[in-house]
Amino acid sequence: MKDITINSILDSMGADSAYLTDMWENCLDEKRKRYARNKFSLVLDKMEKLGYLKKQGYKSEITYTKLQFQDTADHIGFINNVIFTNESLITKSLKKLDSKKIFIDISKDLNSQKLNKLILKDYDLLINSITNMLELSSSIMLTVENTKNIELKKELKNSFKQIKEFLDESNEILMKFRGSNERIVLQRILNNRIPKPGCIKI
Structure with a gap:
């Protein structure tokens, strides 16, 4: 997965407000x-879930509008809601994955692995929820760096x-009692979900 800056999406x-098609045409990668x-x-x-945009329309008529929080309380209330939602999902999935093998086969060089299909739903929920939290952290860092609101x-x-x-x-709960190879593979997967500050994953 690659990083894309939040500001480049907004720019x-x-x-x-803008049409999805126009945004897609205007937003270019480093090449x-x-x-x-x-x-x-x-x-x-993701930008909508992070509170930056509001989606409207359907198919070729999809547009996005920039959102602004009313005040610090509104902003923090939104952040807390995202945190609570994802904390709950992570806690739920960790309980389901407890004492269960995530990978039924890992290659000797640790570069390929086969997921246990029986836990696929809970595994995806865990990884996606952790990614949401990591991207929220990245968004928070961007705001902290740019806001002049001391309270915020x-x-x-x-x-x-x-x-x-x-x-x-x-992470401690996830890795507890797992074999060394499984830990290494899991940590690699999680590390790949960490965006640079001010970025989200694409």
Whole structure:
């Protein structure tokens, strides 16, 4: 997975509202090439979940509008809701995965593995929810870096700390009692989901 900057997505709009097609055409990667349209659409879904955009319309008429939080309380309330939702999903999936093998086969060089189909749903839920939290952290860092609102900055730093502590604890639970090869593979997968500050994964 590659990183795409949140600002580049917002800049691709050129205004407060824009059509998905125009955004896709305007948003280029570091090689000045367009992203795959289906992947770009998924990134816009992430932007909506992170509170940046609101989606309207259908098919070729899909548009996105930039959102603004009313005040610090509104912003932090939104962040807390995202945190709570994903914490609940991670906790739920960890319980389901407890004492269960995630990979039924791992190659000797650790570069390929076969997932246990019986836990696929819970595994996907875990990885996606962790990714959501990591991307929320990245978004928080971007806001902290750019906001002049001292109160908001303070609250966001607390939220960032909360996310980090929860993910660290979750990682310990996930890795507990697993074999060394399974730990290595899992950690690689999770590390690949960590975006650079101010970015989300595409």
